[in-house]
Amino acid sequence: MSGPQPPLLAVSALSVEFRTRSGKVRALDNVSLTLRKGELVALVGESGSGKSVTAFAIMRVLDPAARITSGSLHFGGMDLLAMKDAELAELRGRELSMIFQNPRAALNPIRRVGRQIEDVLLRHAAVPRQALRAQAIAALTQVRIPDPEKRYAAYPHELSGGMCQRIMIAMALACRPALLIADEPTTGLDVTTQAAILDLMRELAHARGMAMLLITHDLGLAAEYCDRVVVMHAGHVVETAPTSRLLSLPRHPYSAKLIAATPRVDRRLDDLAAIAGNLPDLRRADLPPCRFSERCDRYTPTCAAPLPSNTVAAEHAVACHHPL
């Protein structure tokens, strides 16, 4: 890397709470991550670790029950938290796009998918009305949807999961965003489709210099497609490192367990180590500073002190008192 470049996206010390009937859910605590222009970064962690909440916070589409209690969000130097709704609406869908975790539910069930893409184009791309349809079909063609003219007129329930996924990708890329957040873009798809979709997204990212935050619980995917990996556990970022370094030299006990639990071709299935214990209940008032401590076999009384953020190498940070 040549010299310090201002990051495209900077999330710093972000904390998010949900107010629920059964108490406050402290879903994110002190989450920081950055993305540079054109960089592909993976956000990994078990289910419930706060990946989607992080994405929603960046997009500013958190539920009304959620509150950002501290931290800051900057995109291209702009303060996302200070922006007015109108300014935000200009940015979203144009510079900053997101693919949602469950594409079928994320599409309007009673509007033709082509029209939904047109809604986005009409809003951001200054396309004359008579060219809208052609542009929407071009967006579908770009993500290699077979027979785009016909798919244009389909409703989400008439399409397969993989096809809905592609529609979402087409919609996200229609306005050539600078950053794409892809929340589990390939869950529930067969391996071939999964590879096809991710190859396509990587290709488009490289061709356009687009940065991508790939949210997944599959370290294998992260390893194959991303430059850097951010590991989350129970609303904390526990480790951030370049992909090859994380895989070969994980320093956080949780990352190490996660890697051990990831199936690989060169490993037999019964070597798979499940990670013991569960995520702590994020409603608890007595959450320990290290939210992994109740599952960690390196725990010592020192771990009850506030978490450090150790930079162990260039671009490699670990939030642990006793890194491996």
Place this chain on the structure above:
Amino acid sequence: MIGLRTLSALPNLIGVLIITFLITRALPGDPAAFFAGAAGSQEAVEQIRAKLGLDKSLVEQFAYYVRDLARGDLGTALSTGRPVLDEILGRLPASLELTLSALMLATAIAIPLGVLAATRPGSWIDHMCRALTTAGVSLPTFFTGLLLAYIFYYRLGWAPAPIGRLDPYATPPATVTGFYLIDAALAGDLDVFIASARQLILPALTMALFVLAPLARMTRAAMLGVLSADFVRTARAYGLSRFTVLYRYAFRNALLPVVTTLGMVFSFLLGSNVLVEKVFAWPGIGSFAIESLMASDYAPIQGFVLTMGALYVLLNLAIDILYRIVDPRVEVSG
């Protein structure tokens, strides 16, 4: 597709036919005795019974009933001596005008109220909506009707006397549709239009109040559900305008359960016609049915129940078709 759906409504109509027939036979009171009068001899009663076909078996009576129906013969209203079909067709527009006005009034108030309440949770309009839907649910229509007439006619004098569709000195507009408002508008007669609108407002309001609560409650709930749906989040995340998000994405989807409720509410309204018409001396089929019931006059009651049944069937058909138009996911079913 719509043709198929229409065909499948046929069994319902046949069911209505059988039930109509049985219900009227099960009603208390002997029409023959009624028409023979208190002083009528046993012989006279028997004669009238034979004339009305009441001495035959139920099955035979039903066969005659269906045969007559097929000829458009619903019998004769003994109290007026006119064919029941004419009586009902003559009064139906009055009932429909009242019911439809009430429905439009209720929809025009309840749907915006529900939408606003859902989009501004915790605001005064939300509280108003909640107060209305919890408090205003179960006031019986005749009570609301009497109360409104008492306040707005008797105390305040804002509304005209509850004496039907027009005051006796005004001439009804030339009949085209039978709806006074429409006919007056067609005839370009502003005076009659205003006069009949003034007569209509209280009974229509009475009925509208009756169904406001379920409609507003359903709209609010449906809207709240849809606003937290994933696809609304998507719409917001793509920077779509507030209008597009609220109308094209949220409201259009919330409309689906609202249409269903609308159908239900319409049938409540048809049912509540009977009492409201009585209170406001509205010359519709409901008040006609009550008068006939009190005279133990079978044929008009049968005609009334049959008309209501047919209206219900038609209504369900219309709702079904509407639903298919709004929701592309509803499969074509035979």
